[in-house]
Amino acid sequence: MNYQPFLAMSPFPPIMDSLLRWHPDPLAFALKACAVLATIVGLSCWTLNKRLYPSTAPPIVEIESSEMFNNPKVAYALALRNSKGIVGVRRKGRLEYIVDRSFTHQVLTDDSKFSFELGTLSSEIATRLDEAMAAVVPIFQSNVDDLVNDLPLGSALTPVDFEAFVHRTMASAMIQLILGKDYLSADNIKRVENIAVEVATLGGIFQNMSWFSRTFPSVWRIAIWIRVFLYSIPINFILGIGREVYHQLGQIDSYDKEGRGRGESDGGTAFTWARRYVDHRQGQIGVLDRFWILTVVLGMIFASVHQTAVVMIWMAFELAKRPEDVQRIREEMEREGLSMRYASLRRFEFLDSFIREVMRTKGDTLSTVRMTTMDVPLGEYVIPSGSFVVPLATQSHESEFYHGENARDFVGDRWVGQEKPSSMLSTSYWPFGLGRWACPGRTLAVAEIKVLMLLLLQRTEFALEGGDYKVVDPLTVTSVAPEGTLLLQRCV
Numbered sequence: 001m002n003y004q005p006f007l008a009m010s011p012f013p014p015i016m017d018s019l020l021r022w023h024p025d026p027l028a029f030a031l032k033a034c035a036v037l038a039t040i041v042g043l044s045c046w047t048l049n050k051r052l053y054p055s056t057a058p059p060i061v062e063i064e065s066s067e068m069f070n071n072p073k074v075a076y077a078l079a080l081r082n083s084k085g086i087v088g089v090r091r092k093g094r095l096e097y098i099v100d101r102s103f104t105h106q107v108l109t110d111d112s113k114f115s116f117e118l119g120t121l122s123s124e125i126a127t128r129l130d131e132a133m134a135a136v137v138p139i140f141q142s143n144v145d146d147l148v149n150d151l152p153l154g155s156a157l158t159p160v161d162f163e164a165f166v167h168r169t170m171a172s173a174m175i176q177l178i179l180g181k182d183y184l185s186a187d188n189i190k191r192v193e194n195i196a197v198e199v200a201t202l203g204g205i206f207q208n209m210s211w212f213s214r215t216f217p218s219v220w221r222i223a224i225w226i227r228v229f230l231y232s233i234p235i236n237f238i239l240g241i242g243r244e245v246y247h248q249l250g251q252i253d254s255y256d257k258e259g260r261g262r263g264e265s266d267g268g269t270a271f272t273w274a275r276r277y278v279d280h281r282q283g284q285i286g287v288l289d290r291f292w293i294l295t296v297v298l299g300m301i302f303a304s305v306h307q308t309a310v311v312m313i314w315m316a317f318e319l320a321k322r323p324e325d326v327q328r329i330r331e332e333m334e335r336e337g338l339s340m341r342y343a344s345l346r347r348f349e350f351l352d353s354f355i356r357e358v359m360r361t362k363g364d365t366l367s368t369v370r371m372t373t374m375d376v377p378l379g380e381y382v383i384p385s386g387s388f389v390v391p392l393a394t395q396s397h398e399s400e401f402y403h404g405e406n407a408r409d410f411v412g413d414r415w416v417g418q419e420k421p422s423s424m425l426s427t428s429y430w431p432f433g434l435g436r437w438a439c440p441g442r443t444l445a446v447a448e449i450k451v452l453m454l455l456l457l458q459r460t461e462f463a464l465e466g467g468d469y470k471v472v473d474p475l476t477v478t479s480v481a482p483e484g485t486l487l488l489q490r491c492v
C-alpha cells in the first residue's frame with residue numbers, strides 16, 4: 001500500500017512513517033495493549049474515586065483479607081480504635097461504614113435516615129404465639145423421638161448428624177406453621193431445606209468461606225444469582241410448593257373467613273394473612289398479589305428456618321460444653337414441668353438466660369446493616385446517601401461498659417433475675433437487630449429453641465466429640481453453623 005499521501009497530510013511525518021512501517025508480533029502487541037489499557041482504566045478509576053470521595057466522609061481503612069475473614073472481631077476493632085468511631089472498609093468489593101457502639105443506637109433505630117432494606121417485607125409474625133407453639137411442638141416432639149429412638153437405650157455417647165436434624169425439624173415446623181399440614185410431605189421438607197440454604201447462599205452467607213468467592217466477589221455473586229434464580233428457586237419453589245400455594249391462594253375468596261381455600265386445606269398462617277389481599281370487587285386475590293404473597297412466603301421460610309437452625313446448633317454445642325448449666329436446666333424442668341405452652345416456657349428463667357448468653361457471646365460482628373437514605377451527619381463525618389452502615393456487634397456485646405469486667409466470659413446465669421429475656425433487645429444486646437426492623441420472629445425463635453433443648457434434655461445426655469467445636473466463619477456466626485460433632489446418650 002502506498003502511504004505517501006497520508007504521510008504528506010500528517011503533521012508528524014517521521015512518526016507516522018515509522019508507525020506505518022511497524023510490524024509487531026501480534027501476541028506481544030496484544031499483551032502490551034492490554035497492560036496499557038488496564039493502567040489507564042486503573043488510574044482513571046483511582047483518580048475518579050479520589051475525586052468523588054467526599055472529604056467529609058469517614059476515612060477508608062484497608063483490612064488485610066486474611067485478617068478480615070479469620071479474625072474480624074479484632075481486625076475491625078483495631079480499625080475503629082484509631083478512628084473517631086466510624087471507618088469505611090471495603091469488604092468483598094463493597095464499601096461499608098463500620099461504626100462503634102456510640103453510634104449503634106442511632107444507626108439501627110433512626111429509620112428516617114437509615115433504612116433496613118428499601119422495600120423490605122414487614123410481616124406480622126408470631127403475634128399468636130400459643131397457636132404457633134401448638135402447631136410446631138408436635139413436630140419437634142416426633143422428630144426428637146425419631147432421633148433418640150434410633151439410639152440404643154443405655155448405650156455410650158453416640159455421634160448424631162445434628163445439623164441435618166435441626167434443618168429437617170425447622171423446615172417441617174415452619175411448613176406446618178406457615179403453610180399448614182397438607183404441605184408436610186418428605187419432598188416439600190427437602191425443598192424447604194434446599195430453599196433455606198440457597199437463599200442463605202444468595203445473601204452472601206457462605207461467601208466468606210472460599211478463596212474464589214472472597215477474591216472475585218462480583219463473579220461469584222453473578223454465578224450464585226444465576227444458580228439460585230434460574231435453577232434452585234424454580235425447581236424447589238416455583239415448580240414445587242409455589243405452584244400449590246399459588247393454586248390455593250386462587251381459591252381464597254370473600255366468603256372464606258379462615259383462609260382455607262374452600263375447605264380444601266387446614267391453611268397455615270400464610271393463608272390467613274393472605275385474606276387481606278382479597279380484592280372484594282373480584283372476590284379473589286389478584287394475580288400480582290398472589291406473586292407478592294409467594295415472595296413473602298419464600299422470605300419467611302428463609303428467615304425462619306435457617307437462622308433458627310443455626311442458633312439451635314450453637315445452643316446444643318454450648319450446652320454440651322457446660323454440664324453444670326445442663327444440671328440447672330434439669331432442675332428447672334423438674335420444677336416447671338414440660339407443658340410446652342408459651343406461658344410456661346417463659347418461666348424457664350435459667351434456660352432463657354443461657355440462650356441470651358449464647359446469642360451475646362457467639363461473636364456476631366457485621367450482622368445487621370442499614371442503608372443511608374440521605375447524606376447523614378454522624379459524629380465528625382457525613383455518610384453519603386446510599387451507603388451501607390454496619391455497627392460492629394462485638395463492640396456492644398462484649399463491651400465492659402455495658403456488661404462489666406467479665407463481659408467476654410460466658411456466664412450462664414448472668415441474666416437470671418434481671419428482667420431481660422433473651423428476646424428483649426437494647427443497645428447492649430441486639431442479635432436480632434434493633435429498632436423498627438428488628439426481627440419480628442424472635443419470640444417464636446426463642447420459644448422453639450427452648451422446646452427443642454428441653455425435649456432433647458428430657459431424653460438424652462449431651463457431649464461434644466473432642467470437647468469443643470470450631471467456628472468456621474467468624475464473620476458470619478449467626479448464619480454459618482460452627483463445626484463439631486454432637487454426641488447423644490439415650491437415657492429414656
Ligand code: HEM
Pocket residue numbers: 108116120121122123125126300303304305307308311367368369431432433434435436437438439440441442444445446478
Ligand atoms: C434465632 C433465630 C433468628 C435470628 C438470629 C434472627 C435474626 C434476625 C435479624 C438480625 C434480622 C434483621 C433485623 C434488623 O435489621 O434490625 C431479622 C429480620 C427478620 N426476621 Fe429474624 N431471626 C431469627 C428467627 C426468625 C424467625 C423464626 C422468623 C419468622 C417466624 C423471622 C423473621 C424475620 C423477618 C420477617 C425479618 C425481616 C423484618 C422486616 O423486614 O421488617 N426470624 N432476623
